[in-house]
Amino acid sequence: MTNTLKIGIAGLGxxxxxxxxxxxxxxxxxxxxxxxxxxxxxxxxSRARPVSIxxxxxxxxxxxxxxxxxxxxxxxxxxxSDGPAKLAVEAALKLSKPVVTANKALIAEYGExxxxxxxxxxxxxxxxxxxxxxxxxxxxxxxxxxxxQIRSIKGILNGTCNYLLTEMMExxxxxxxxxxxxxxxxYAEADPFLDVSxxxxxxxxxxxxxxxxxxxxDFSRVKIGGxxxxxxKDLELAGKLDHKIKLIAEARQTQDGVICRVEPVLLPxxxxxxQIDGPLxxxxxxxxxxxxxxxxxxxxxxxPTASAVLGDLSVLLSGQNKAVLGMKVGDLNNPFCDQAQxxxxxxxxxxxxxxxxxxxxxxxxxxxxxKSDVSVEALLQDSAGTSESAPVAIMTHNCSxxxxxEAVKHVNSLEAVLHPARLIRIETN
Amino acid sequence: MTNTLKIGIAGLGxxxxxxxxxxxxxxxxxxxxxxxxxxxxxxxxSRARPVSIxxxxxxxxxxxxxxxxxxxxxxxxxxxSDGPAKLAVEAALKLSKPVVTANKALIAEYGExxxxxxxxxxxxxxxxxxxxxxxxxxxxxxxxxxxxQIRSIKGILNGTCNYLLTEMMExxxxxxxxxxxxxxxxYAEADPFLDVSxxxxxxxxxxxxxxxxxxxxDFSRVKIGGxxxxxxKDLELAGKLDHKIKLIAEARQTQDGVICRVEPVLLPxxxxxxQIDGPLxxxxxxxxxxxxxxxxxxxxxxxPTASAVLGDLSVLLSGQNKAVLGMKVGDLNNPFCDQAQxxxxxxxxxxxxxxxxxxxxxxxxxxxxxKSDVSVEALLQDSAGTSESAPVAIMTHNCSxxxxxEAVKHVNSLEAVLHPARLIRIETN
Numbered sequence: 001m002t003n004t005l006k007i008g009i010a011g012l013g014x015x016x017x018x019x020x021x022x023x024x025x026x027x028x029x030x031x032x033x034x035x036x037x038x039x040x041x042x043x044x045x046s047r048a049r050p051v052s053i054x055x056x057x058x059x060x061x062x063x064x065x066x067x068x069x070x071x072x073x074x075x076x077x078x079x080x081s082d083g084p085a086k087l088a089v090e091a092a093l094k095l096s097k098p099v100v101t102a103n104k105a106l107i108a109e110y111g112e113x114x115x116x117x118x119x120x121x122x123x124x125x126x127x128x129x130x131x132x133x134x135x136x137x138x139x140x141x142x143x144x145x146x147x148x149q150i151r152s153i154k155g156i157l158n159g160t161c162n163y164l165l166t167e168m169m170e171x172x173x174x175x176x177x178x179x180x181x182x183x184x185x186x187y188a189e190a191d192p193f194l195d196v197s198x199x200x201x202x203x204x205x206x207x208x209x210x211x212x213x214x215x216x217x218d219f220s221r222v223k224i225g226g227x228x229x230x231x232x233k234d235l236e237l238a239g240k241l242d243h244k245i246k247l248i249a250e251a252r253q254t255q256d257g258v259i260c261r262v263e264p265v266l267l268p269x270x271x272x273x274x275q276i277d278g279p280l281x282x283x284x285x286x287x288x289x290x291x292x293x294x295x296x297x298x299x300x301x302x303x304p305t306a307s308a309v310l311g312d313l314s315v316l317l318s319g320q321n322k323a324v325l326g327m328k329v330g331d332l333n334n335p336f337c338d339q340a341q342x343x344x345x346x347x348x349x350x351x352x353x354x355x356x357x358x359x360x361x362x363x364x365x366x367x368x369x370x371k372s373d374v375s376v377e378a379l380l381q382d383s384a385g386t387s388e389s390a391p392v393a394i395m396t397h398n399c400s401x402x403x404x405x406e407a408v409k410h411v412n413s414l415e416a417v418l419h420p421a422r423l424i425r426i427e428t429n
Numbered sequence: 430m431t432n433t434l435k436i437g438i439a440g441l442g443x444x445x446x447x448x449x450x451x452x453x454x455x456x457x458x459x460x461x462x463x464x465x466x467x468x469x470x471x472x473x474x475s476r477a478r479p480v481s482i483x484x485x486x487x488x489x490x491x492x493x494x495x496x497x498x499x500x501x502x503x504x505x506x507x508x509x510s511d512g513p514a515k516l517a518v519e520a521a522l523k524l525s526k527p528v529v530t531a532n533k534a535l536i537a538e539y540g541e542x543x544x545x546x547x548x549x550x551x552x553x554x555x556x557x558x559x560x561x562x563x564x565x566x567x568x569x570x571x572x573x574x575x576x577x578q579i580r581s582i583k584g585i586l587n588g589t590c591n592y593l594l595t596e597m598m599e600x601x602x603x604x605x606x607x608x609x610x611x612x613x614x615x616y617a618e619a620d621p622f623l624d625v626s627x628x629x630x631x632x633x634x635x636x637x638x639x640x641x642x643x644x645x646x647d648f649s650r651v652k653i654g655g656x657x658x659x660x661x662k663d664l665e666l667a668g669k670l671d672h673k674i675k676l677i678a679e680a681r682q683t684q685d686g687v688i689c690r691v692e693p694v695l696l697p698x699x700x701x702x703x704q705i706d707g708p709l710x711x712x713x714x715x716x717x718x719x720x721x722x723x724x725x726x727x728x729x730x731x732x733p734t735a736s737a738v739l740g741d742l743s744v745l746l747s748g749q750n751k752a753v754l755g756m757k758v759g760d761l762n763n764p765f766c767d768q769a770q771x772x773x774x775x776x777x778x779x780x781x782x783x784x785x786x787x788x789x790x791x792x793x794x795x796x797x798x799x800k801s802d803v804s805v806e807a808l809l810q811d812s813a814g815t816s817e818s819a820p821v822a823i824m825t826h827n828c829s830x831x832x833x834x835e836a837v838k839h840v841n842s843l844e845a846v847l848h849p850a851r852l853i854r855i856e857t858n
Binding site for chain 1: 685700717
């Protein structure tokens with residue numbers, strides 16, 4: 001008997017279609033049951049989409065989808081804090097149907113109202129996808145760190161702004177130039193206001209504040225500044241002072257209460273957040289007793305956001321009864337590689353030998369490597385100094401472990417090699 | 430009516446006493462109920478401890494604590510895969526009592542047996558603290574990414590080894606020297622075998638493999654190498670090749686199955702994991718469609734590990750019925766700072782002005798700053814070039830926002846200032 005969750009999806013943009021693509025091959029995921037899409041809703045039924053929606057019931061009205069008898073869980077991916085998204089989420093919650101949403105504006109602006117409806121009937125309303133795309137920061141703050149006193153939550157929560165700042169600095173071009181390019185490439189919206197004004201990041205930090213500091217979910221209390229005020233000159237001067245400018249969203253417990261703000265700030269170039277470039281997001285959690293944590297990853301985009309929605313759906317699917325190891329022990333049947341398979345995997349290797357400092361030693365060494373089909377990418381010979389031997393380091397091109405081990409065996413048989421050679425794998429990223 | 434969880438804690442070492450310290454002031458946490466310690470157990474009752482345990486029932490035998498009627502949830506912090514820890518956890522699970530444990534050896538070696546007992550009666554067995562201390566990686570892999578196809582999980586999962594490698598490279602001392610120091614300072618155990626042999630990291634990656642790839646929890650399938658084979662010469666040669674050596678635990682899906690291994694490898698200095706130095710832990714999750722994620726933080730120690738235990742307890746406390754915002758809306762009563770309070774917070778600022786390139790301009794500028802009690806840490810004047818004005822950047826010492834804004838107002842009133850000055854906050858980390 002398989003546990004099944006019947007979901008209705010409202011909103012078939014990037015995230016909605018990304019979610020459908022993953023669910024159409026869900027046997028590849030580690031879900032402890034079946035997620036069945038029963039109905040979908042969007043503004044335009046006939047628009048070309050990267051996935052087929054033919055087998056799902058179509059609803060013109062997302063409220064009707066939320067209320068439909070076949071919809072057990074309502075997935076809201078429309079966006080917009082007012083209007084249909086809010087109406088449909090309310091409709092689902094009022095019928096005690098769990099809701100999963102990626103809508104940061106909705107949660108930041110109406111989170112308390114919605115939570116009151118949901119909590120009354122103990123109906124889950126999950127919104128991992130609303131903050132920082134696929135980074136599991138909502139679950140981390142709401143659950144993992146709920147027994148931990150948090151000092152501050154600080155992050156780069158808007159990839160568009162971070163991309164603009166990175167690109168300005170790297171290309172030496174003006175804000176307007178870089179923004180126009182980003183819009184052309186689809187990295188920024190046609191109307192970029194929500195992103196560049198700091199509003200989008202403010203929605204996200206309002207949500208994290210409430211979860212992390214038990215302040216009310218009150219978007220009006222977030223102090224907001226955007227990157228639209230930052231000039232190339234600002235970035236350049238900051239650079240000369242060994243700083244970078246980043247749009248930082250921050251919530252911080254002080255003696256007087258919680259400060260919650262989004263603004264461009266200068267960060268020392270060596271600080272962890274200063275090193276987050278391009279469209280990435282990163283969140284730092286500073287705790288009172290348990291140290292500091294950083295979570296980094298793609299903070300937006302179709303698949304990262306769908307990943308967060310899928311995590312929430314997976315939790316609803318298994319609920320309290322999730323198996324200890326995620327799946328039943330009998331279902332853990334993905335095989336391990338055996339030794340033979342592992343030794344055929346390609347990798348680069350470091351081979352280190354202490355070589356007698358005499359003529360021809362190096363030549364005989366490289367000859368032995370060639371015999372085993374191991375080719376050399378780089379070779380480093382340390383000066384022998386006062387001793388009679390010199391360490392030689394060889395970085396190989398990709399080869400199998402078997403070949404590398406064979407090469408080491410040959411090398412060890414050389415007279416000029418004083419101690420058994422060392423073999424260490426090299427990771428390329 | 431407050432939800433209460435009565436817990437028994439077996440093991441009163443660093444983690445156990447850290448947990449008790451936090452629970453003794455749990456009003457500071459964001460728990461959705463009350464956690465009551467009813468009983469404790471350890472080897473030695475009278476040993477001096479940083480917290481008082483007088484008000485808790487004492488049990489000589491952890492199994493008796495697990496079975497005691499007053500124990501609703503059993504917290505196992507003894508360590509050791511065999512012996513009392515295993516017996517006590519089994520005893521609790523057989524009575525359908527939820528278990529929270531920090532014991533990586535127990536889960537890696539007997540996880541399937543224990544999961545079978547627990548799953549039969551749908552009893553939670555939670556072990557966030559078993560992997561990477563306070564980093565919420567178990568919950569991330571088990572829940573957040575359970576709807577996401579994972580390509581690899583790769584990380585620095587043993588802080589002791591990472592500390593040894595970092596310290597060898599930075600101080601240019603031998604493995605034996607640095608290890609002896611680390612033992613003296615308490616960074617390494619008297620018997621360092623579990624750490625330096627790679628066994629501890631192997632326990633952790635075995636756990637993450639099972640959760641992330643649905644392979645059996647089979648510790649015997651992990652290929653294990655340690656840092657005890659790494660010499661200073663290896664590190665130095667790697668450095669000359671622009672690489673660092675790190676002990677990397679890795680689980681990777683291949684066409685043939687899952688590779689699971691711990692070994693010292695060379696990483697390019699620019700790779701994210703190469704930049705994790707000292708006792709920190711870091712885990713990278715590479716996904717098939719949703720990009721790559723990195724989680725970083727303290728991977729061991731009393732309070733980080735206790736933080737993970739508290740997260741698990743908090744989940745048990747609220748279960749399915751956790752309020753949407755973590756706490757009931759009416760309980761979200763931590764105040765925000767008001768504007769007046771925020772403007773007294775101390776920070777450094779960047780003040781940027783376009784200054785007319787004429788005699789005395791700079792002097793009048795610094796005079797205005799002094800009037801507002803804003804002192805200058807650094808001042809940078811760009812060459813004016815062909816234009817009549819030059820940008821001047823001033824980095825202030827710590828001052829209140831109010832003072833900085835006052836200073837900008839004065840500066841703007843100067844004749845030599847062409848455009849309103851820009852004020853940007855500077856974060857110091």
